[in-house]
Amino acid sequence: MDDVPGSVGTSAGFSLRLGQTIFSSASLLFMSLGVEFYGYTAFCYLVTIMGLVIPWSFTLALVDGYSVLVKCPIRQQGILLIIVVGDWILSTLTLAAACSTASVVDILLHSHGTYCPPKFCTRYQISAAMAFLSWFLSLASALFNLWLLPSL
Amino acid sequence: MDDVPGSVGTSAGFSLRLGQTIFSSASLLFMSLGVEFYGYTAFCYLVTIMGLVIPWSFTLALVDGYSVLVKCPIRQQGILLIIVVGDWILSTLTLAAACSTASVVDILLHSHGTYCPPKFCTRYQISAAMAFLSWFLSLASALFNLWLLPSL
Numbered sequence: 001m002d003d004v005p006g007s008v009g010t011s012a013g014f015s016l017r018l019g020q021t022i023f024s025s026a027s028l029l030f031m032s033l034g035v036e037f038y039g040y041t042a043f044c045y046l047v048t049i050m051g052l053v054i055p056w057s058f059t060l061a062l063v064d065g066y067s068v069l070v071k072c073p074i075r076q077q078g079i080l081l082i083i084v085v086g087d088w089i090l091s092t093l094t095l096a097a098a099c100s101t102a103s104v105v106d107i108l109l110h111s112h113g114t115y116c117p118p119k120f121c122t123r124y125q126i127s128a129a130m131a132f133l134s135w136f137l138s139l140a141s142a143l144f145n146l147w148l149l150p151s152l
Numbered sequence: 153m154d155d156v157p158g159s160v161g162t163s164a165g166f167s168l169r170l171g172q173t174i175f176s177s178a179s180l181l182f183m184s185l186g187v188e189f190y191g192y193t194a195f196c197y198l199v200t201i202m203g204l205v206i207p208w209s210f211t212l213a214l215v216d217g218y219s220v221l222v223k224c225p226i227r228q229q230g231i232l233l234i235i236v237v238g239d240w241i242l243s244t245l246t247l248a249a250a251c252s253t254a255s256v257v258d259i260l261l262h263s264h265g266t267y268c269p270p271k272f273c274t275r276y277q278i279s280a281a282m283a284f285l286s287w288f289l290s291l292a293s294a295l296f297n298l299w300l301l302p303s304l
Contacts, residue, residue, distance in 0.1 A: 042258065097251075100254070103252035150302050
């Protein structure tokens with residue numbers, strides 16, 4: 001069986017999980033630092049989804065790190081299937097949250113400029129960008145694990 | 153080789169494609185009937201994506217209909233791979249467009265009610281709902297075809 005780089009239990013997979021954790025934490029922090037985030041549904045949604053993505057990615061980062069250290073990657077088909085399905089669901093939800101946030105920020109910036117103090121708007125923009133990066137890494141993880149699945 | 157219901161060249165697959173075409177056309181029409189759609193980036197994005205999804209789904213509906221009539225489904229791995237990749241990309245883009253539209257409508261409805269005449273807002277809401285339905289059917293097509301892919 002080939003070892004797909006980026007899948008569960010490889011050092012590339014560990015880096016992907018670490019990146020997801022960092023980007024989603026950054027997205028959550030930048031959004032929460034703006035005190036008005038609960039005024040918009042899309043921002044609340046982003047905070048909720050990031051609250052789901054952070055523990056998921058962090059746990060899998062720990063698993064990957066452990067697997068790399070003991071050189072014994074997970075190869076049970078059932079566990080891998082759960083990871084792939086979870087990754088796909090969370091990456092879809094992250095994409096939805098990132099798009100919603102980006103379009104709300106776009107509205108706030110351009111159409112009704114007076115509603116968005118510049119300090120907060122920059123934070124919202126950075127938060128949306130971090131959410132997109134987190135989605136991208138999450139999609140990469142999901143694809144690599146999906147690729148590994150039929151070979152088990 | 154098993155025949156996965158819902159994949160390319162089956163009558164269920166034809167129904168899925170027909171549903172995608174109908175829902176994305178409805179989404180495009182409801183959005184275009186509102187004369188102010190070009191004022192918001194998210195709405196322009198939705199119109200662009202629906203303009204891509206409609207010909208894609210319509211072409212594949214024709215292919216499926218033809219395959220069902222002549223009872224000779226497509227089973228070339230290369231063609232199926234192109235269809236699966238195209239489906240995944242378009243379903244991701246449709247989801248992004250639907251989420252952006254929904255969050256902009258939410259903003260227009262609740263936060264700044266005066267900016268959205270009721271007649272237009274209902275149209276925008278229906279358009280977003282149709283885009284979500286189109287995404288759902290598109291995801292179903294992508295999953296069924298992906299399921300069929302390794303067995304070829």
